[in-house]
């Protein structure tokens with residue numbers, strides 16, 4: 114396809130470039146033919162027919178070139194977007210703590226478009242401008258070397274100016290794309306937290322903040338426009354000076370019989386062509402520099418290697434997996450908040466086939482424990498093992514597909530309930546309707562979902578707003594030996610409490626379970642309880658044993674929690 118485009122480009126440029134030459138011939142024919150009108154008309158007609166043929170051919174080639182270039186441009190943008198999205202999704206979770214969603218979205222949508230179009234739209238015009246300038250200059254030398262040498266003295270200073278200008282455009286484009294990314298990030302955060310914005314009545318102040326960011330983008334665009342105007346003004350003026358000098362010097366050459374009127378006309382037309390090509394080239398160059406500027410962040414993103422691999426490492430035979438979990442002297446702080454340690458020398462053992470309830474005040478690190486087990490982050494010190502294997506030696510992909518994670522407040526994607534439930538399966542395409550129904554039955558959500566008019570095909574609103582019931586569980590991959598559960602914090606009415614409890618018990622049977630527990634009933638059913646406090650496990654043992662210790666942290670936590678739950682239940686009634 115590219116070859117065809119270049120072919121058409123050559124044809125259309127050759128045709129366009131040969132036109133002035135032939136037109137010159139037409140003029141000379143008119144001026145020099147002293148013969149009878151009939152033969153003059155004949156030679157004129159044949160020249161004009163030839164020119165018409167050449168123009169038709171050039172027009173068709175031009176149309177084909179534009180079509181092909183447009184298509185290949187869209188293809189480049191598509192490939193770029195797919196590559197950037199692949200690269201983003203391969204990054205480690207910590208990368209997403211450092212880079213905000215809005216910024217990444219901007220890279221994916223805006224930067225790729227700027228880079229793509231700067232390469233393609235302009236590449237076609239740019240290549241044509243280069244070809245036309247080269248051919249035009251050659252033809253100028255062919256028609257009159259002395260006049261060409263004189264006129265082209267103007268090119269070096271223009272080239273110098275263009276280089277300086279290109280550098281500036283490149284820098285300003287990078288700044289513009291960064292500013293745009295910041296604006297998008299702000300908008301993305303505010304729109305996704307619209308409830309908070311509304312609750313505090315901050316609509317207008319957020320609008321002002323966004324407008325400020327948009328103003329900054331505009332001020333950069335204004336700078337760019339002013340510079341562009343200056344640059345085009347200078348190049349346009351130089352073009353006109355070129356024409357004037359051709360007229361002056363060419364007139365002198367004609368007077369001294371060194372040039373015919375046809376040659377001067379051809380030369381003048383080639384000068385026009387070269388002038389137009391130079392204008393095209395400067396626009397091409399500035400757009401290309403703009404693309405490079407916008408592209409610098411994209412290349413960084415494309416080249417970035419994730420800190421740990423997605424799909425490399427040891428895979429244990431599934432039938433030998435027992436599910437013994439152990440944290441040994443683990444220390445950890447989030448990469449974005451290195452100064453605030455979450456765990457220091459934390460040790461915890463969950464024997465295979467037992468249920469461990471993890472409790473602790475808000476922010477004590479319960480969810481972080483789960484994140485470490487799933488290897489969303491690596492520990493700073495100490496190791497975490499599954500059946501004695503350091504999880505850093507295991508294939509992360511394998512590890513995650515053999516640990517079932519169920520959150521009772523899952524972030525649901527905006528698709529049907531059916532699709533949401535099958536999301537966790539290794540091959541969602543192979544999940545049968547019966548599998549989905551069973552998963553819903555296990556979660557005691559079957560009747561509830563069937564009660565919707567569209568049943569399992571009900572489309573869930575963004576972030577699951579539509580789905581008020583909070584026990585929908587994802588299909589657990591391959592009946593995992595290990596389950597990590599995050600219990601809902603919200604209080605339920607008596608009937609739902611019973612349904613949830615029953616579903617959880619069914620789910621936990623015969624597996625090693627680590628559950629972030631919020632309900633007293635869950636804790637009482639666990640084999641042991643670990644209390645997180647001040648970066649470590651403060652207490653660990655059987656629930657009844659820990660409750661017996663009146664001064665213990667667990668006892669205090671339970672007293673507080675029981676009180677809170679009572680309060681919540683009273684509020685529900």
Ligand SMILES: Nc1ncnc2c1ncn2[C@@H]1O[C@H](COP(=O)(O)OP(=O)(O)OP(=O)(O)O)[C@@H](O)[C@H]1O
Nearest residue numbers: 210447449450455474475476477478479480481482
């Ligand atoms: N991605 C993150 N980057 C930086 N800090 C984080 C991140 N996630 C959590 N934290 C911080 O780590 C601490 C522990 O959070 P974590 O969510 O593990 O606690 P938790 O006990 O599960 O809390 P909760 O019961 O409120 O969910 C908190 O101070 C939290 O602000």
